[in-house]
Amino acid sequence: MTATLAATTLGAAGSASDPGAGRPSGATPSPVPAPPRAGEVPDWADRVVAGMSLPRKVGQLFVTVVYGPRADSSHPGNREEHGLDTPEEVVRAFHPGGVIHFSWTDSLHHPRQIAELSNDLQRAALDSGAGLPLTIATDQEQGLVTRIGPPATVFAGNMAHGAARDPHLARRAAFVTGHELRAMGITQNFAPVGDVNVNPENPVIGVRSFGSDPELVARMTRAQVRGYQDTGAPSETVSAAVKHFPGHGDTTVDSHTALPVIEHTDSQWRRLDAPPFRAAISAGVDAVMTAHIRFPGLDDSGEPATLSRTLLTGLLREELGFDGVIVTDSLRMRGVRELHPDESVAVLALRAGADQLLMPPNLSEAVEEVVAAVRDGRLSVDAVDRSVARILRAKARRGVITDPLVRLSAVERVVGSPRNLREARRVTDPTVTLLRDDPGLLPLRRPPGRVLVTGWGTETCAELADRLRRRGSRVRTLPTGANPTEQDAARVAREAAGHDLVLVLTNAAWKEDRAGQRALARAPAEAGVPTMAVAVRDPYDAAHVERIGTWLTTYSHRPVAMESLVRVLFGEISPQGRLPVPVPDPQRPDTDRYPFGHGLSW
Known part of the structure; x- marks a missing residue:
């Protein structure tokens, strides 16, 4: 079938019987549109769009959640949110352009299950009458935001990559993650994070950022875009989506819960926030994700960036020259819902210049409102056509049109393979950063006989303990949670007696509401027991616990980071990480306790 004939069939299948608002149409299934030859993607996409009905076009603009581990499994989440029982019913009813998976959607259990779900969702899309495969997305940023855990290969994350200062390693990490995602049928990864984390109190970005230096973040962002998109055949790659434009790095407010305001001037934005997005665009990134933030130095309208035509069309499209897919951050977040009714937000985002609408609170209402907006002139048909064409071009570039299904036989061979796990350790070893070692405890010349591992993270304490035991130490764990009590600290001080070494893990202990972590970290040192502390996040x-003379940071609590940490402790490798952010002195906020680039070695 030629592309033109396929487009005509699409139009017929999506005619008057197509409900647009989400009811099954009963339309005759269409075959997949004939894929374009090399160099024909733009014309192919335009021809397909020209043959589509309005409701079919509008469906392509949306990426929604579906619930359940199988495409044909009933799940109360689908009934509550979509009025249907199974994921495949949602896909057939709404003809969305894509779906997105999270752990809370009960969709991500193990690699083969994910691959089977992906294939069955693609079959539902292809048989639905639309004849177009889905974008299947997730946020596998690595590190803190990791949707799919072991046996998939898990990396330490962006700030750890920033500490290693090696774009090649960052690219290799993205390559491994992208190949594993695609083996499971996931075609778009909402990564990398291009935000420059210049605010240490940022509650939502932090270690998700590569660092505080715009050029460092730009180099790493460019490398990861290429790792996701440029290594391997199209059917082995995923679409990258750099986020969160125009930059979410300087805020103390979480856009999940409120609407942050970034106070950077235009010149500050160009110097601090823009370089990573420019780098991603120059690397050919398929998508840019918007931020639900006000940026009055760039647009004084008061609208969040997601709804700002000045920012999306004027700055991102026209000035930066980006012609890929602009995808909104989740439309469920409070940051985009404070100023307008939910049913208006999708239309406002499209009018601003967005193409892909992520997770509207009510998909049926959002679809109806967009269709109505086109019909009454609030949205132009031409603008919708351009957005759909961009989405289809991205699918074609990634081989989703030609290869929507994955081979189940390849999943176990690719995901979490020994080679990938070795690569994760090789990428992570240079990230561990030694901030201070005043007593000169490191490297450990021989395994300490008795070690107490305590502090944040039950699983992380256990992971670290396991690796110490493999090297000959007798280890006890005493995890104490995110904010231990005075009684916890006293118990750790008592238990520390008789141990040769205490390792205390901290996680965001600098926060005001985590003072218990700081007290606990001081307790064994004040009892006179040799103590080392490890920040497994920020x-x-x-800078907040001076009584401990030896401090390291891994930027991550993931098992691969604990392995690299132990390798440093025992002198198997030297610490090579250098701070990708400055660590301010809490007593003198304008002074750095540890400057950008600090890191000890031997």
Whole structure:
């Protein structure tokens, strides 16, 4: 079938019987549109769009959640949110352009299950009458935001990559993650994070960022875009989506719960926030995700960036020259819902210049409102056509049109393979950063006989303990949670007696509501027991507990980071990480306790 004939069939299948608002149409299934030859993607996409009905076009603009581990499994989440029982019913009813998976959607259990779900959702899309495969997305940023855990290969995350300072390693991490995602049928990864984390109190970005230096973040962002998109055949790659434009790095407010305001001037934005997005665009990134933030130095309208035509069309499209897919951050977040009714937000985002609408609170209402907006002139048909064409071009570039299904036999061979796990350790080894070692405890010349591992993270304490035991130490764990009590600290001080070494893990201990972590970290040192502390998230913790002479940071609590940490402790490798952010002195906020680039070695 030629592309033109396929487009004509699409139009017929999506005619008057197509409900647009989400009821099954009963339309005759269409075959997949004939895929374009090399160099024909733009014309192919335009021809397909020209043959589509309005409701079919509008469906392509949306990426929604579906619930359940199988396409044909009933799940109360689908009934509550969509009025249907199974994921495949949702896909057939709404003809969305894509779906997105999270752990809370009960969709991500193990690699083969994910691959089977992906294939069955693609079959539902292809048999639905639309004849177009889905974008299947998730947020596998690595590190803190990891939707799919072991046996998939898990990396330490962006700030750890920033500490290693090696774009090649960052690219290799993206390559491994992208190949594993695609083996499971996931075609778009909402990563990398291009935000420059210049605010240590940022509650939502932090270690998700590569660092505080715009050029460092730009180099790493460019490398990861290429790792996701440029390594391997199209059917082995995923679409990258750099986020969160125009930059979410300087805020103390979480856009999930409120609407942050970034106070950077235009010149500050160009110097601090823009370089990573420019780098991603120059690398050919398929998508840019918007931020639900006000940026009055760039647009004084008061609208969040997601709804700002000045920012999306004027700045991103016209000035930066981006012609890929502009995708909104989740439309369920409070940051985009404070100023307008939910049913208006999708239309406002499209009018601003967005193409892909992520997770509207009510998909049926959003679809109806967009269709109505086109019919009454609030949205132009031409603008919708351009957005759908961009979405289809991205699918074609990633081989989703030609290869929507994955081979189940390849899942176990690719996902979490020994080679990928070795690569994860090789990428992570240079990230561990030694901030201070005043007593000269490191490297450990021989395994300490008795070690107490305590502090944040039951699983992380256990992971670290397991690796110490493999090297000959007798280890006891005493995890104490995110904010231990005075009684917890006293118990750790008592238990520390008789141990040769205490390792205390901290996680965001710098925060005001985590003072218990700081007290607990001091307890064994004040009892006179040799103590080392490890910040397994933000490196800022070290400036808040001075009584401990040896501080390291891994930027991550993932098992691969604990392995690299132990390799440093025992002198198997030297610490090579350098701070990708400055650590301010809490007593003198304008002074750095540890400057950008600090890191000890031997």
